[in-house]
Amino acid sequence: MPPTPELAELARLHGVDTHYTTDLGHRVDTGPDTLRAVLAALGVDAATPAGVRAALAERRHALTARLLPPVVVLRSGRPRPGLSVPPGTAIRVRTEDGRTHRVGSLGKELADFPVGRHTLHATRGGRSEAVPLLIAPERLPGPAHRGWGFLVQLYSLLSRRSWGMGDLGDLAGLARWAGGLGADFIQLNPLHAYVPGPMPDPSPYRPGSRRYADPMNLRIETVPEYAALAPGDRETAARLTAGAARLRDDVLDGDLIDRAAVRDLKLRALELLHRVPLGPGRSAAYRQYVAGEGPGLDDYATWCALAEVHGPRWRSWPAGLRSPGGTGIAAARRDLADRIEFHRRVAWLVDDQLAEAQRAATGAGMAIGLMHDLAVGVDPEGADAWSFQSCLAQGMTVGCPPDDFNPHGQDWGQPPWRPDALAEAGYGPFAEVLRGTLRRSGALRLDHIMGLFRLWWIPDGAGPGQGTYVRYDHEALLGVLALEAHRAGSLVIGEDLGTVERGVREELADRGILGTSVLRFEYLGGPEQRSGPLPPERWRGDCLATLTTHDLPSTAAWLEGAHVRLHERLGLLGEPLEQAAVSAASERAAWLAELDRLGALGPGSGTVPGREALGLHRFLALTPAKLLGVWLPDTVGDRRPQNLPGTADEYPNWRLPVADPDGRPLTLEDLAGHEGPRAVAELYRDLSGAPDGPGACRPGAAPDDGLSDEPR
Numbered sequence: 127m128p129p130t131p132e133l134a135e136l137a138r139l140h141g142v143d144t145h146y147t148t149d150l151g152h153r154v155d156t157g158p159d160t161l162r163a164v165l166a167a168l169g170v171d172a173a174t175p176a177g178v179r180a181a182l183a184e185r186r187h188a189l190t191a192r193l194l195p196p197v198v199v200l201r202s203g204r205p206r207p208g209l210s211v212p213p214g215t216a217i218r219v220r221t222e223d224g225r226t227h228r229v230g231s232l233g234k235e236l237a238d239f240p241v242g243r244h245t246l247h248a249t250r251g252g253r254s255e256a257v258p259l260l261i262a263p264e265r266l267p268g269p270a271h272r273g274w275g276f277l278v279q280l281y282s283l284l285s286r287r288s289w290g291m292g293d294l295g296d297l298a299g300l301a302r303w304a305g306g307l308g309a310d311f312i313q314l315n316p317l318h319a320y321v322p323g324p325m326p327d328p329s330p331y332r333p334g335s336r337r338y339a340d341p342m343n344l345r346i347e348t349v350p351e352y353a354a355l356a357p358g359d360r361e362t363a364a365r366l367t368a369g370a371a372r373l374r375d376d377v378l379d380g381d382l383i384d385r386a387a388v389r390d391l392k393l394r395a396l397e398l399l400h401r402v403p404l405g406p407g408r409s410a411a412y413r414q415y416v417a418g419e420g421p422g423l424d425d426y427a428t429w430c431a432l433a434e435v436h437g438p439r440w441r442s443w444p445a446g447l448r449s450p451g452g453t454g455i456a457a458a459r460r461d462l463a464d465r466i467e468f469h470r471r472v473a474w475l476v477d478d479q480l481a482e483a484q485r486a487a488t489g490a491g492m493a494i495g496l497m498h499d500l501a502v503g504v505d506p507e508g509a510d511a512w513s514f515q516s517c518l519a520q521g522m523t524v525g526c527p528p529d530d531f532n533p534h535g536q537d538w539g540q541p542p543w544r545p546d547a548l549a550e551a552g553y554g555p556f557a558e559v560l561r562g563t564l565r566r567s568g569a570l571r572l573d574h575i576m577g578l579f580r581l582w583w584i585p586d587g588a589g590p591g592q593g594t595y596v597r598y599d600h601e602a603l604l605g606v607l608a609l610e611a612h613r614a615g616s617l618v619i620g621e622d623l624g625t626v627e628r629g630v631r632e633e634l635a636d637r638g639i640l641g642t643s644v645l646r647f648e649y650l651g652g653p654e655q656r657s658g659p660l661p662p663e664r665w666r667g668d669c670l671a672t673l674t675t676h677d678l679p680s681t682a683a684w685l686e687g688a689h690v691r692l693h694e695r696l697g698l699l700g701e702p703l704e705q706a707a708v709s710a711a712s713e714r715a716a717w718l719a720e721l722d723r724l725g726a727l728g729p730g731s732g733t734v735p736g737r738e739a740l741g742l743h744r745f746l747a748l749t750p751a752k753l754l755g756v757w758l759p760d761t762v763g764d765r766r767p768q769n770l771p772g773t774a775d776e777y778p779n780w781r782l783p784v785a786d787p788d789g790r791p792l793t794l795e796d797l798a799g800h801e802g803p804r805a806v807a808e809l810y811r812d813l814s815g816a817p818d819g820p821g822a823c824r825p826g827a828a829p830d831d832g833l834s835d836e837p838r
Contacts, residue, residue: 305490
């Protein structure tokens with residue numbers, strides 16, 4: 127049954143949608159049980175008709191009782207329509223430099239304040255309110271020039287020095303080599319910290335914290351304190367290094383990447399390094415880092431220390447420890463002071479190596495450098511869920527509704543931000559998460575950026591299709607994002623694939639946020655009636671364009687139809703094998719015909735990645751896309767996806783090293799000597815004229831192989 131008019135109105139006033147439109151244009155109504163469950167997660171009692179009436183009256187009163195909203199976020203020079211205060215209200219602004227200014231209204235005067243974080247005061251009839259005033263840049267600048275870069279899952283890229291998975295030392299080496307080929311960026315998987323303990327889900331998109339990177343990413347031997355280990359500890363470190371070599375060799379011999387084993391070895395090595403006193407310069411740098419991070423780092427390190435004692439599931443901890451303000455936290459911080467210090471210092475070590483990797487990238491001539499990825503949410507038992515629990519909706523997870531890509535919908539098992547609580551907190555938690563990832567980047571990719579407009583909430587125990595969209599103040603969230611990116615000097619790219627509401631892409635483009643275009647999704651006609659590939663001149667320019675992603679078949683697999691056979695073997699096909707194979711062949715033939723029409727197919731060649739794959743890259747070069755992304759495994763003919771949505775144990779998601787067409791793992795050293803990456807780089811050499819800068823590979827010059835740890 128449809129919801130009553132009162133329940134529907136109550137939902138609307140709290141930003142809860144009562145229906146949505148699918149990616150194929152169909153309207154789907156939300157059931158009243160879902161609405162009541164979502165409202166309950168927002169602290170609203172809608173269980174009975176009387177409760178609904180009372181909640182409606184309370185909400186209407188709350189929307190008119192305040193002088194100011196909880197936070198005001200504006201774009202520089204652009205007044206926000208509808209923003210006002212009652213007549214007779216005195217308004218003043220205290221800017222972040224400490225000066226106070228009186229203003230006459232909340233109109234253009236307010237939007238003319240400088241970009242930054244200020245405080246807005248309102249006084250009327252003995253009442254006074256003060257709220258954050260955030261002025262975001264009117265528009266973020268785009269790339270300095272048209273460029274290209276590699277996309278890679280860092281864990282999958284091992285070198286001969288890795289400890290069983292790719293690390294930040296490998297990333298620095300990759301950056302030096304790729305910069306020598308003329309690349310402008312490296313887009314990475316999220317490097318966020320995992321929840322400690324068993325790792326049943328190795329997905330980098332289900333982190334424990336988005337504010338800090340995982341210690342598994344460290345290159346242990348290049349930590350400066352490693353050279354100062356005491357003799358006995360050095361012997362222990364040598365045994366750990368030998369164990370790491372065995373892990374690496376096992377992966378290169380065909381085993382899967384074992385994050386738990388890598389983490390165990392690295393944490394034991396970090397315990398040894400923690401015994402080494404920091405020298406004066408290092409100590410000063412560490413103190414500066416801790417002071418800059420503030421209480422957020424203390425909370426993260428405290429959670430890590432508590433998880434060592436009580437296990438990683440904080441909801442089962444003693445009651446006084448289940449929040450940062452719990453009654454037992456002060457005593458726990460005293461008792462666990464050394465362990466908290468250990469985790470603070472480890473966070474600093476990771477940050478230090480991230481900085482070195484970004485310096486390696488820009489030093490190699492990259493205009494952007496590292497493009498980090500921000501996951502859409504966090505593990506409900508992780509450090510961020512513990513720290514920010516007052517701003518997260520309990521009893522809810524996020525995902526997406528059924529669509530053409532996944533007819534069953536998806537449940538990502540992560541708690542959503544509560545839009546009301548986030549606003550009351552001045553969007554501080556969101557800004558803190560952004561700063562943690564922007565800190566060492568030249569660009570930031572936001573997974574599922576549509577979540578800044580609305581998120582698909584799924585009540586506990588319900589299926590993905592039984593959720594509904596909850597709306598956020600996207601102007602505020604985009605303003606916070608733009609302000610933090612502006613201060614970090616970073617580009618922003620939004621992953622805007624799937625069910626995208628009308629107007630979202632236009633809003634992002636207006637703010638200078640690039641979108642994401644993937645060849646497999648770019649067609650003429652609507653989703654229900656595709657009429658052929660979208661010609662290159664019809665593609666949008668404000669985007670990062672790629673052939674594929676980590677969630678899609680590799681280009682080699684797609685060209686051969688191998689992805690259809692893989693899906694059939696794992697029971698993922700929604701149609702008979704023969705029909706799926708015919709559809710895939712038809713799709714492929716249409717793209718190859720388009721390449722032929724454009725003259726993008728070069729002469730026949732046995733060079734990996736092959737004539738057709740190179741032709742697809744030529745097609746991307748013909749589009750106006752400002753950035754072009756090259757899936758690194760594609761350049762060597764890897765046929766395996768890194769992640770196969772809809773599977774868990776059926777497929778080794780997030781555990782595969784980069785490999786050749788036969789599945790033999792390739793190291794970073796192998797890639798540096800492989801003809802495939804060089805062939806793709808040659809195609810993109812003239813995107814914006816001849817490459818220039820200290821890392822550019824000019825005709826006749828061999829690029830730096832990038833494998834030395836020494837800065838250039």
